[in-house]
Amino acid sequence: MKILDLLTAGKKLLKEENIDEREARLLLAFALGIKSDDLGKYFEVDDSTGEKYNKIIIKRKNHVPYSYITGNKEFMKLNFKVNENVLIPRADTEILVEEAINICKEFGDRQISVLDMCTGSGCIAVSLAKYVENAKVIASDVSEEALQVARENAISNNVFVDFIKSNLFENINDRFDVIVSNPPYIKKAVIDTLDKEVKDNEPMLALDGGEDGLRFYRAISNEAKEYLYENGYLIFEIGYDQAKEVEEILNQVGYKNIRVIKDYSGNDRVVVANI
Numbered sequence: 482m483k484i485l486d487l488l489t490a491g492k493k494l495l496k497e498e499n500i501d502e503r504e505a506r507l508l509l510a511f512a513l514g515i516k517s518d519d520l521g522k523y524f525e526v527d528d529s530t531g532e533k534y535n536k537i538i539i540k541r542k543n544h545v546p547y548s549y550i551t552g553n554k555e556f557m558k559l560n561f562k563v564n565e566n567v568l569i570p571r572a573d574t575e576i577l578v579e580e581a582i583n584i585c586k587e588f589g590d591r592q593i594s595v596l597d598m599c600t601g602s603g604c605i606a607v608s609l610a611k612y613v614e615n616a617k618v619i620a621s622d623v624s625e626e627a628l629q630v631a632r633e634n635a636i637s638n639n640v641f642v643d644f645i646k647s648n649l650f651e652n653i654n655d656r657f658d659v660i661v662s663n664p665p666y667i668k669k670a671v672i673d674t675l676d677k678e679v680k681d682n683e684p685m686l687a688l689d690g691g692e693d694g695l696r697f698y699r700a701i702s703n704e705a706k707e708y709l710y711e712n713g714y715l716i717f718e719i720g721y722d723q724a725k726e727v728e729e730i731l732n733q734v735g736y737k738n739i740r741v742i743k744d745y746s747g748n749d750r751v752v753v754a755n756i
């Protein structure tokens with residue numbers, strides 16, 4: 482099969498679904514197991530590769546996310562395995578990681594303990610273990626399937642993270658200098674209005690934040706204070722419209738120095754507080 486024909490057909494199918502047609506080229510390189518820059522070296526592919534590519538394009542046309550097809554997502558300049566059991570790491574979450582790294586630096590050289598609650602793919606925990614040398618990182622999730630992916634990501638990125646299966650704090654016994662979390666925060670009623678790509682493919686367990694989207698912020702804020710050392714930090718990722726409500730929750734529980742950090746689009750994205 483001719484590369485040009487495959488690409489033309491692939492682009493057309495993606496365009497019909499308003500999916501960026503440049504993905505057709507990237508997915509062809511993925512099907513061939515080569516870098517996209519090297520596609521120019523090929524004129525034809527064998528039938529089985531062509532069929533493999535066509536199946537991939539159909540998946541993408543049906544709105545299976547690009548990263549679930551390739552099984553991979555870059556985050557904080559590291560590579561993460563992803564599958565349908567974990568949320569695909571978002572660029573916005575790098576804001577939380579960068580803030581957490583800065584906060585960890587405030588502790589100086591002594592060993593610090595960090596908990597990443599609701600770790601999913603492990604992208605936050607693994608990045609912190611990679612970039613904060615003196616951090617002992619523990620990460621938890623209620624989903625065993627997610628933890629399996631997270632464990633693989635720690636190994637492939639050459640870091641040690643202690644993974645614990647736990648419904649929120651149920652199986653957490655240590656105390657921490659820093660607790661970070663990107664919990665599920667979508668309002669139940671809003672889930673139906675999300676892009677097909679998200680609502681039909683990403684795990685509901687990773688999205689559903691309860692009726693008002695704040696269920697996890699309440700539960701984690703309440704319990705975290707028993708698991709933080711004095712002056713320890715709680716750092717949350719939040720939805721763009723949740724800053725006021727999350728600040729209020731933290732205030733009521735007795736946290737201080739509450740501040741909100743914006744993402745690169747100018748939306749409220751991270752809340753930091755001290756106990």
Ligand SMILES: C[S@@+](CC[C@H](N)C(=O)[O-])C[C@H]1O[C@@H](n2cnc3c(N)ncnc32)[C@H](O)[C@@H]1O
Nearest residue numbers: 599600601622623624648649663664665686687
């Ligand atoms: C929004 S995802 C975040 C994943 C990852 N930390 C990230 O930033 O990409 C939320 C995660 O919370 C987990 N989760 C949902 N309910 C939980 C619970 N009760 N206890 C612990 N984790 C939970 C889900 O399995 C999912 O992996």
